[in-house]
Amino acid sequence: MLAGYLALLVAIAAGVITAIFALFNATWASLVLIFILLASFGLFLLRPKTTAQLQQDAWINRKLHPGLWQMVDEVAQVAETRSPDEIRLGPEMRATLSEQGGFRSLVVGLPLLGGLSTSELRAVTGHELAHFETVSPLEARLPRVVLFPYRLITKSQSRARAEHAEEVAVAAAGEEVAKAxxxxxxxxxxxxxxxxxxxxxxxxxxxxxxxxxxxxAFLSTPQGTEALAKAGVAEWAEHGGPAWELLSEPDKSLPYLQRQLFEELGVARDEKTV
Incomplete structure (x- = not known):
């Protein structure tokens, strides 16, 4: 499917250049081709950097934190995909999976460990693993300028992927927990x-x-309940203890990991106060 899509893009570009050549001359066709190449190269250089490029994440040692690794391994089996080669904790409220050169890296946002329960983190991890597995390695490496029109063309397949990811999340943690x-x-x-x-x-x-x-702790206070309601969560159901319990000796390891990510607790460049 991907090869056919790329061939379609090449054919369209060739058709446009041929039409310009027929209507005008070779000089105009050459200028258009140069413009397309420069524009594509510029968009590639200006593309947003990935999380891995923007900051250093905290690496999770398998031997030191077997609980978190065991959870990820179990969910990977449910998703029928292989486990990541490494797990890192990132500063954002999300989980992401990337692969480069066959090396698979899972970044679990440290805030997820405080915002979700252990079972809810299973669901989120399963959703990410399943969603990534349905993306071909070539598609995962496509530049954004090519990826966007590709996903428009394959919209129906994307919908099927999203449904599959939700099914894996349910299988990993149960329907109620996954939906929550x-x-x-x-x-x-x-x-x-x-x-x-x-x-x-x-x-x-x-x-x-x-x-x-x-x-x-803030999430269970009246102020936290009000903040969640404003953000669109009317009811806040608990599904077990906080996800940081998957870490070994969380009272010791969690502060250490937090210092690595939020040492100064400064305002990020894109989070300037008014």
């Missing part, structure tokens, strides 16, 4: 953004390394 987790994510991301900004504004003595724990 996937529904919460956008709201959690919004509330976490504001919570982190407010933490970054206070004096240094309050910038303690228990940021994720305090966020978890």
């Amino acid at each position: 987790a996937l529904m919460k994510l956008p709201a959690l991301a919004s509330v976490w953004h504001d919570f982190r900004l407010s933490s970054a504004r206070v004096s240094y003595q309050y910038r303690t390394p228990d940021l994720v724990q305090r966020f978890n």
